[in-house]
Amino acid sequence: MDKDGRAAPYDDGALLTIGAFARASRLSPKALRLYDELGLLPPARVDPHSGYRHYAPAQLERARLVAWLRRLGMPLARIREVCELAPEAAAVAVAAYWAQVEADTAARRDLAAFLVDQLERKNTAMTTPHTPLTMRYAALTDQGLVRPAHQDAAHAGPRLLAVADGYGPDGGQAAKAAIEALQVLEDQDLSSADLLGALEEAAHRAHRAHRAHRADPAAAETTGSTLTALLRSGTQLALLHVGDSRAYVLRDSGLFQITHDHSLVQSLIDEGRLTPEEAASHPQRAQLLRSLDASTEFAPDLQLLEARPGERYLLCTDGLTGVVPAETVQQALTAAGDPDRAVRELIRLAREAGAPDNVACVVAEMTVA
Structure with a gap:
């Protein structure tokens, strides 16, 4: 498999349909089409007549990694970066991402407290001078x-x-x-x-x-x-x-x-x-x-x-x-x-x-x- 997630030379008989690959990878066909458009997980072969996508079994490892990272909430742009890394570097990148998630969660917790306070103020304002x-x-x-x-x-x-x-x-x-x-x-x-x-x-x-x-509605x-x-x-x-x-x-x-x-x-x-x-x-x-x-x-x-x-x-x-x-x-x-x-x-x-x-x-x- 090359660095873009595309399989090496393949045997047509070994390829999986997008439906079979979706079931094996636990990614929906819709998600697979999106990841193909983004260059994140392109299929091994696209039928030139029907446009059907086919995937190689060797692509399942990358697909499962993408699925796991999406479950973590990682943005697609960052998933692309992680997938290009060697395993050790990818582990460091995932750990760094999760540390940022925890920091962002703390910030959102503060924001939630702010919103709760703001809503309570509106209620209090109706009954308190x-x-x-x-x-x-x-x-x-x-x-x-x-x-x-x-x-x-x-x-x-x-x-x-x-x-x-x-x-x-x-x-x-x-x-x-x-x-x-x-x-x-x-x-x-x-x-x-x-x-x-x-x-x-x-x-x-x-x-x-x-x-x-x-001055000029048609101005560039x-x-x-x-x-x-x-x-x-x-x-x-x-x-x-x-x-x-x-x-x-x-x-x-x-x-x-x-x-x-x-x-x-x-x-x-x-x-x-x-x-x-x-x-x-x-x-x-x-x-x-x-x-x-x-x-x-x-x-x-x-x-x-x-x-x-x-x-x-x-x-x-x-x-x-x-x-x-x-x-x-x-x-x-x-x-x-x-x-x-x-x-x-x-x-x-x-x-x-x-x-x-x-x-x-x-x-x-x-x-x-």
Whole structure:
């Protein structure tokens, strides 16, 4: 059998049909077809007339290894790597993967605790008087050390926090316009308003204006922006998100990412076709699936959060998260004396890491009024 899992010269009579091979390997025919398409487990022979796949018995060992690794939850991209290794090196790779799984499980356990707490807060909020909160905040952007233009924008105010990461020929203006469209919410009475509705409608106005004023609808290179924003009224926070900028909350139990990237590489990670390590250097890591873009419909994620005293919220563009590890971000947010010092330290860390992209950071701290 060669390194691609394809059998050496074979005897037609010894080959197994895809059904027989599926039963022997405990992989479904559907899975075998997918693994063939990915080059992970190609058949020994494909009938040129019927297209039927046939497998050699010698391929069963690789197939069973693939099945076991899938039962572990290993992504297909990593399975391909393990299958190319010698047994000793493969054992080391599986052990390293499982160590990462255990670390990720611990992180998900913390996330589950965060979600349970968030849901319990919503129930408590219906029966318990709110503790009046105020918000300290700061925003800072930086062009970075490589980009010839600055296309990130940020805003921090008493009610609104927002970051935007522009792209394309007029990305800087697109990001600025997205933020400005939301800033009108600073002056509105939101005490009895539908926070999510108000935030979403302001963002939709920005999208409609961007569509109406795009310079050349037929241009080969589009212009657009990400947009991540929090709108506050009392203890409630409305979150709107589209693109690959991010929002985090820092609590006693840790730092939690409360947005999900709308990017090609994140979708591949979600499908198990790419590992987070591979995503960092993927040639299409900047490709967005959703954004505030004149050529696409605007479909943001929306959620309502309940804030507590002592929490810190971070909104940032990928110029920070692309070069500064989450652990380092958490340490900086925890150690900073106030939001202003926090944003300055985060920008410093991005520049220290080379700052290949523009950077925008907003930090807010909830305190008892």
